[in-house]
Amino acid sequence: MKSYKKIAVVLTTLGVIGVSGCKKILDQSPKANVTPDVLASAGGVVGGITGVYSDLRNLWGTEGFLYYTNLGVDETLAGGGASNGGVAFATYKNYTNNVSDVYNALGGVFNIAYQDINTLNGVLQYGVAAFPDAPTRTAYLAQAKFLRALYYFHLVQTFGSVPLHTTFINTATLSDSRAPVADVYNQIIKDLTEASAELQNKPGENGSPFAGHAATKASALYLLSKAYLTRGWSSAAQSGDFQSALTTAQTLISTKATYGVDLYQNYADAYAPANDATNKEDLFAIEHSTDTKYGDFTPGASGGKINGWAYFFRPNYPTVNANYPASGGSGVMTRDIANGRPFFRVRPNYDYVNNVAFADRSNDYRYWNTFQTTWIANTANITTPRGSLTVGTDTAIWMPPYDPGADKRASFKGVIFLPPSVAAATTGANASTNTFFPALKKFDDPNRPSVNDPSSRPVVLFRFSEIYLIAAEAAYKLNDLTTAANMINVLRTRAAYRTTGMPANAVANMQITPAQVTLDFILDERTRELYGESLRWWDLTRTQSLIRRVKLYNAEAAPNIQDFMTLRPIPQTEINLVTQGPPIPQNPGF
Incomplete structure (x- = not known):
């Protein structure tokens, strides 16, 4: 053009x-x-x-x-x-x-x-x-x-x-x-069919010149499966698209060892910075680094070829003052690397996130692995009307997805924000706003050189966990609800896991039956698994x-x-x- x-x-x-x-x-x-x-x-x-x-x-x-x-x-x-x-x-x-x-x-x-x-x-x-x-x-x-x-x-x-x-x-x-x-779809599928046969199995394998996060056969199989799925919903649909999407997804799942990909037992490990170099759930990512020449890194940058995921979803936590909601008083938190640069560009939609997608926060631990709801005091000599905050010990800001009760709110020394609908029904409670809200923490980068620096973590475009959701959606469209439920249950079993305090019946409570598989359930599951990962608008347009x-x-x-x-x-x-x-x-x- x-x-x-x-x-x-x-x-x-x-x-x-x-x-x-x-x-x-x-x-x-x-x-x-x-x-x-x-x-x-x-x-x-x-x-x-x-x-x-x-x-x-x-x-x-x-x-x-x-x-x-x-x-x-x-x-x-x-x-x-x-x-x-x-x-x-x-x-x-x-x-x-x-x-x-x-x-x-x-x-x-x-x-x-x-x-x-x-x-x-x-x-x-x-x-x-x-x-x-x-x-x-x-x-x-x-x-x-x-x-x-x-x-x-x-x-x-x-x-x-x-x-x-x-x-x-x-x-x-x-x-x-x-x-x-x-x-256009015919060309996409032709290219990906060939690439899925010709690309390397693993980055850098057998002397391949493509290491790091470059494309592999697993990358192409993922995208081929999703292309079939998306075409199947579109005006250009062909009769075998959903079956091709399912078959391709199942091929990637069944041959995952060949490509060195798999699910972590703990959902949080898929997003841990320590796993970035060899993340087994990463099917394709865009490299970043702190190298100013080859990594396109600019200290303190807020635009350009940056990875801003570490701060776009951060609330403006340094502006919460000790007397909130009254004016005056010092900020209870100071901007730091651990809590991120507060850009507050995007916030959760509480009515959907808290009440629908993440309504089960006891059995499903993905809410707690996705959102930061507490900010530990990092500023000395801060006193609120309820007491003095001890650095490194007291919680300065708390944004629970529920009302902790009048007694807890009265005794809590920091500042509490509740979801708007909860706060509206709770006398005297602070409601979260478009400035103060739980932060998406999956993309945090604690290794940034400075608090205002963009992230040098890779931007992951394709995750192995999503292939189960692609397979489930294709199976749903084929009216194979048993396969759809089986695919979803793989992720829901993993979602129950936590390192401590895991309820004995959490895994059992997370399993769904074929009768529970609907399009809306699949879309809700995509939110639970992939919230904030630059997929949602396409998920909703694809599925009409x-x-x-x-x-x-x-x-x-x-x-x-x-x-x-x-x-x-x-x-x-x-x-x-x-x-x-x-x-x-x-x-x-x-």
Whole structure:
């Protein structure tokens, strides 16, 4: 859709990709015009693929991406620190009126996606000549197929019909058209079918040049299964899609040892920073590091190619004062690395999260492994109307998902915030707000150099646990409720586990029967397992549940959402680039 004379790609290294036969990894970061001659060389192929991997940092982990994948759904609401565009995504208010942040976020997706797709097309078209060694050639081209499929799957889920290009463009193009959704899915499935046979089993296995978090066969099988599932729900559905989704998911599950993937016994271990380098539930992730040159790291950055997941979901805890809700008094907490940088961009939707998805917090421990509800005092000489706080001992802020009772509230020395509906029924209780709310803690990064630094943890796109949910959804659509229940129960068995205080009957209480499997149960289970992981908007649009569930659970968005909002608008800047031939049509309603 862009007018390209020559495509420039930044030849930066992720620190995980090298070229076979080279003595050391690329140690420079120039910009280069990518031409067929360049892409027919080993260096051009390496630079092209590495540049695409680096570009993924412009999407996953950034604030604009956060807004359009996590907001305007049932499980989250905009935090008090959200931009105007974030609020527009969250509420659909002024959403169709060219809100700059909305269109900038979506326009960025198009700019990055089509630049990188063109680079990948060039790698696949000319890179065949770059490596005389067949295994090395296959390894590189399989990466390109996977990455191209990832981008097109992202685009078709978000915008519906989009331009489809599979050949390299290095001359100016001023015309374009949107391809049928069926054609886009056919290309995605073709690329992923080939990649799932050609990629490495494990990162860096048998001398593969792709180590770290680069794509593997397990990555491709996951995405292939999800592509079949998503197409099965769509207007381009083919009769065997749900069976193909289930079969592919079950193949990954049954061969998990081959790919070195599995579930941890403890849900919390899947998110532990100590496991980042070799996380067995990580099927595909975007690398980050504190290296300012190769890791795109900028100290104190709040934008750019950052991983902001460690602070986007954090409340503004340093502004809770000792006399709250009265004004005055010192802050009971000081901003620190352990408690994170308080960006408060996204907050939980209490009515859904507490009362529906995580209603069972006794048997299911995922709520407590997902949310931080207590802040231990870190500031000396703080006294509230109920007593003095001892640093490192007393809880300064407590946000329980229930009312602890009048006696506990009266004796608690810190400040308590209750869910709004609970506080409304409890005389004198503080209600959580769009500034003060439980924090999502799964993405915390205690190893950041400074309190205001972005995270250097990998941004995980695909988790092994989700393959069970993909299988369950496909089985549900096939009316195989027994298989669906079995898949879900694997995760629910794990969800009951905790290191101490586990009820004797927790696992038994977590099991469901086939009769309990419904679409809404599957969607609720996805929240319990994958809350906040930049999947929810697609989960709801895929299952044709967005409008219904937003109206049911999200009071802030319900008045404004309309049926056509199951697709995002094509950015007007992209439409304007087509100046010859038929114009690019906008999605209906925008």
